[in-house]
Amino acid sequence: MNKAQELHDLGQSLWLDNITREILDNGTLRRYIDEFAITGLTSNPTIFDEAIGNSAAYDEDIRDKAKKGKSGEALFLELALADLRRAADLFRPVFDATDGVDGWVSMEVSPLLANDTAGSIDAAARIHAQGERPNLYVKIPGTPEGVPAIEESI
Incomplete structure (x- = not known):
């Protein structure tokens, strides 16, 4: 048994603080879940x-979306959510087996909204809806303006 599995067996949830299309495409994330007991993933x-x-892994997708008129934050969000949906699908068995204790994947609202309560609420709702996965959650900064957004979004 490896050390990561020992930590997991003691009740420690191990999360990966990274995501790239490469770790999805080449099976690295799947291997981390299977071999190292990684139980969640956070991104920003x-x-x-x-x-x-x-990475060149996004280039074709960027070109295709740009031809359809996507740019800026909308383009970024589509790219990010595509990867996060794939990650959430990989973590779904963990989510189901633990009744939602583990198996989460996260995305943060834009840091430009850290001082905008209404904007954070709207962005969190939009990201969650577009994410289309029960184990995808949206992080909101814990600023004075973010706290009411967190409360409203829960």
């Missing part, structure tokens, strides 16, 4: 910015 705009900017 910075993680996706690095993933998209440092």
